[in-house]
Amino acid sequence: MRACGWVLMTNRVSVVAERVTLLIPAALRMHCDGADTLAVNAGTVRAALAAAGKDHAALVQHILTRTGELRPFVRVFVRNNDVRGLGGLDTALNDGDTVAIVPSVAGG
Amino acid sequence: MKAKDRRLQVLRAQIPEVTPEEARALQADSAVLLDVRERDETLQGVAEGAVVLGRDFLELNIEDVAPDPERCVLVMCGSGVRSLFAAEGLRQMGYRDVRSVAGGFNRWKDQGLPFHIPKVLSADSRARYARQILLPEVGERGQQKLADARVLLIGAGGLGAPAGLYLTAAGVGTIGVLDHDLVDRSNLQRQIIHTDARVGQPKVESAREALVALNPSVRVQTHPVRLSRENVEDVFSGYDVIVDGSDNFPTRYLVNDACVHLGLPNVHGSILRFDGQVSTFWPAGPDGGPCYRCLFPSPPPPELAPSCNEAGVLGVLPGIVGLLQATEVLKLILGIGHTLVGRLLCFDALNMHFREFNFDKDSTCAYCGSGPFPGYVDYGKFCDASA
Known part of the structure; x- marks a missing residue:
């Protein structure tokens, strides 16, 4: 059973919204009230970020450029794989997927 | 008969x-x-x-x-x-x-x-490394490989401290330590290679003292310099493995580019707050694999890239991440196991989660792709110009 089932229109493809979890790294938690995970309903990575951005705009500004592209110092992994090798921000999500946000950090 | x-x-x-x-x-x-x-x-x-x-x-x-x-x-x-x-x-x-x-x-x-004529371990070495030599994956032959290996630590800080101590304890024969800084009291919460009595000393000298005290047979080569595009190849050319424990993006991109150009494995570790990242970048290695630029083509702009000085770091975090780096180094030298080539290991100390992510070589990467080496850049400007 899918957790929910409304339909979003993304790039003219209808996508069923799934219950997914965004993993927020410590470096970005200040932008989402300290949460280490955010649960959203979304059918793609882009939609998941958009859903998170409704309440946490600053978080998404650190992940996406103004034109909505992934910043080159942030990687997003779905099912442990880099979305650049999948469908990019349009990578489809399955119910229960985790979407990991990983920014580059330089501390040593 | x-x-x-x-x-x-x-x-x-x-x-x-x-x-x-x-x-x-x-x-x-x-x-x-x-x-x-x-x-x-x-x-x-x-x-x-x-x-x-x-x-x-x-x-x-x-x-x-x-x-x-x-x-x-x-x-x-x-x-x-x-x-x-x-x-x-x-x-x-x-x-x-x-x-x-x-x-x-x-x-x-x-x-x-x-x-x-085989190189053999001395009686002292056989006693010192007995528990390690017992491992079939190491043995005397592996221990000799460690003795012959030359590993350079970029930074004698949070990551370089534990990595240097354990690599020295394990019998790596030559340890290079590169750091231009002095020991500060605020370092001691995590940089366990230094001591309170050595506050104010050059970090490379403090590190040498600790490493030689732990294992007198180690050869410590100190580089009390700031790494630059002018000196990077001279410094790196004497080493087999580079351990990146630096604390800023310009150095990390410089280390990457030099490692790619010289064909050296770059064992990467980075930390901030409660999170750590580890990977091994070695495009010239037997498995090929991506470089640091394939993972992160450019750094964040300074306003989005807080350092540990600004954002803080849990004291034990670099210990864990630095020892993961040391583990990668030992496997590379010994030629055993599976390294983190093509994989990024992320550690979340607050939730005690280790997560592993796969990433590919970027076929358009200017540095580890098929084209000629594009040369070193002004890394300060490169990082300042990022957006």
Whole structure:
């Protein structure tokens, strides 16, 4: 059973919204009230970020450029794989997927 | 006739014998040559390509050397007698094509066939590294590889401190320490290679003192300089593995570019607050694989890139991440296990989660792609210009 089932229109493809979890790294938690995970309903990575951005705009500004592209110092992994090798921000999500946000950090 | 002579007569009738020349030719045709002499005997020399596997542990370890029982196995001792007994043991284990080298190593040497004098560990080293040598994946041969290895630590800070201490303890022969800074009291919460008494000293000297105190046989080479595009190749050229424990993006991109250009493995670790990241970038390695720029093509702009000085770091975090880096270094030197090439290991200390992510080589990467090396850039400007 899918957790929910409304339909979003993304790039003219209808996508069923799934219950997914965004993993927020410590470096970005200040932008989402300290949460280490955010649960959203979304059918793609882009939609998941958009859903998170409704309440946490600053978080998404650190992940996406103004034109909505992934910043080159942030990687997003779905099912442990880099979305650049999948469908990019349009990578489809399955119910229960985790979407990991990983920014580059330089501390040593 | 003595019993042993009667037994040898039987074995000679059963075990085919080959001359050293024939053994050499069979080696070239994929046969494995085993030297079953005692350790002290092998100090006189070992036939080229031979695997030293003492008689005592022959049956226990043969499958690590020759897992295929159909493969031709050539057994050599000093004069060709003990090899017959060893060969019989292998046949009983199921090895079908086992031959004894007549005349053994003595005849091999007399006939001018190639051999080398093996490097051996001292008695002190055998005692010091006993628990590690016990591991079949390490053994004396692996320990010697560690002794011959040269590892450069970029930074004697949170990551370099634990990595340097454990690599030194493990017997890495040469440790380079590069850092231009002085020990500050605020370092001591995590940079455990330094001490309160050494506050104010150059970090490289403080690190040297700690490393030599731990293992007097280590050769510590200090580089009290700031890494730059002008000096990076001179510094790196004397090392086999680079451990990136730097604390800023310009240095990380410089380290990447130099490692790619020189074909060196770059064992990367980075930390902030409660999170750490580890990977190994080695496009020139046996598995190919991506470089740091394939993962992160450009750094965040300074306003989005807080350092540990600004954002803080849990003291134990670099200990964990630095030791993951040290583990990667040991595997690279020993040629064992699976490294983090093509994988990013992320550690979340608050939730005690380790997560592993896969990423590919970027076919358009200007640095590790198929095109010519684009050269070093002004890394300060490169990082300031990022958006």
